[in-house]
Amino acid sequence: MPQQKTLFDKIWDAHVVKSSEGHPDALYIDRHFIHEVTSPQAFDGLRKRGVKVFNPARTTATADHNVPTLNQHLPIKEALSRHQVETLRKNCAEFGVELYDLGHPYQGIVHIIGPELGLTLPGMTIVCGDSHTSTHGAFGNIAFGIGTSEVEQVLGTQCVLQYRPKTMKIEINGKLSKGVVAKDIILYIIAKLSASGATGYFVEYAGDAIRSLSMEARMTICNMSIEMGARGGLIAPDQITFDYIKGRKFAPQGETFDRLVEQWRQLKSDDNAHYDLELSYDAADIAPMITYGTNPGMGIKVTDRIPTVNELKDISEQTSFTKSLEYMGLEPGSAILGKSVDYVFIGSCTNARIEDLRLVAKMVEGKKKAENVEVWVVPGSKQVENQAREEGLDKIFEAAGFQLRQPGCSACLGMNEDKIPAGKYCISTSNRNFEGRQGPKSRTFLASPLSAAAAAITGKVTDVRSLV
Incomplete structure (x- = not known):
């Protein structure tokens, strides 16, 4: 055999x-x-x-x-x-x-x-x-x-x-709750595993909750595999994948495409394939997530409180945990819900596709941003920008007081003009919340596009389920 x-x-x-x-x-x-x-x-x-x-x-x-x-x-x-x-x-x-x-x-x-x-x-x-x-x-x-x-x-x-990495399988089964999107799934996984919990592994995501996701959502999950130390992440292709690829500019066309789809259908793990590690989670346990610290593993459900030093799983994390909260200006054991924010950044290779912009536009249509918040919406490409304008999303953002900018990595990292000022809090749909990542001494909360949109409207960290 x-x-x-x-x-x-x-x-x-x-x-x-x-x-x-x-x-x-x-x-x-x-x-x-x-x-x-x-x-x-x-x-x-x-x-x-x-x-x-x-x-x-x-x-x-x-x-x-x-x-x-x-x-x-x-x-x-x-x-x-x-x-x-x-x-x-x-x-x-x-x-x-x-x-x-x-x-x-x-x-x-x-x-x-x-x-x-x-x-x-x-x-x-x-x-x-x-x-x-x-x-x-x-x-x-x-x-x-x-x-x-x-x-x-x-x-x-x-x-x-x-060198060939080890393999890990992460299975998510069940139905996602309202207000929970792909970014919440991956922040939940990273919070469970820590920012180094998948070091040395290549992760395959599986389960019916993963299979139900759009390609944009799957990309968000695979994008942040690296934030738990993994070498990469992948998801077996299926009809959702093939439908997304069909007709794109440089994709195979016609009979060639049909022939390749038949080959691509074989790209899946065998039933009894061996993984070095297998984990599974219940989709129903995943809630809207937010980070409170300075690495993506320091995440909690938005309604939970920040842990105390005594609640940390690993005693070696105590020093970095204390230092991280000092940098963020937060207290152990305190709630993060209701915390005032200064900037909202919707963009980056994690969440700047047209589906992300549509999610945000649907939530903010007919509403206005809070006065204390500056909101940047940065499409991930010229094609996304043009599509957003064709669909009238730019008008929705403009009416809400959001600024739709031009494509680029933008405030994901302090390598260009889009920096968050020192000491200011930013809810960001990007992938990293390291010290100074969004600008010297800036403070970052990572969250989903829906949670970011909710914060833009309310001016504070908000449970998006109260608005959906």
Whole structure:
């Protein structure tokens, strides 16, 4: 009887070019995404070696981290940001790599443009010099972030050296409660496991609660796999996946597409496949979630109180827990519900797709933002921005006092002009709440687009179920 394999095993094994015991596998890469932050040194390395990009057609570049989200037709103000984007332009022109630059109809956050353009397909290996490459795993592929030296490896050889990670299965079954969306699911899982609980693993998400999700929602979950230390996350493709891909710009068309769908249907774990670790959770136990600390594992149900030092599971966390609450200006054992906020950021590769913007627009239509809050809605790509305008979402946001900006990573990270001021509280739909992540001494609560919209309307941390 042939060995039963996980979905991860099947894809990995199909892409191993060379394997020898005690050494990393040489893994063939189907699609390489690059942006302006982690590619300059890689291109310099090629230049010094006199090496060309091995397969430019399998590399896709875009500008996202350093770009402003207002007046993108003007030169970038910040000198370092401007330099990085200009360097990407020069490198792509010199090495023959397609670039979706500012002003291009396909420009956007690297992990949003791949799926929406049909470049991300089931069964692939996908890498990018960015940890949230795990997003693409929602389509049933192996996608993970790599370092700059590895970016150079892939540009020069279309392969990367990688040790095979362990496998973990996380199953979520049951029905989700009202007001609970994908971001709550993944924040719940990370709160259960901690920010390092999946270190060394590649996670497969399964169960009927996962299968019921849209592709946008699945991408949100896979995106944040990295926030519990995982190498990546993936979900077996199904009809929802195939319907999402069909007809997209660079997706296979016609008979080719139909033939590939039949192959993609085989991309699932065998019934008795072995995982190194298996976990399961009840969807009914998941509530709207929010983080209170400075890593994504420090999360609670929005109606719960912050734990005390004595309630921590791990005694070694006490020092970092105390330091984290001091930074956030919060007290152990206190409620977070009702806490006043200053900024609301709706965007990032976690939650800046059209479905996220629709969720927010539906909640805020006919309402006004609280006076004490500044609200930024940053679409994940030019295509998302255009679609939002076509559907009239921009009018809803404008009437509510929200500012719809242009595509980019924006206030997810302090690498561009969109920074949260020191000491201010921001409810953010992004993926990280590290100290200074959104700007020096800024304070971040991670939450879902629905919870962010509720905070924008009320001016404070709110249980979205009271408004739904």
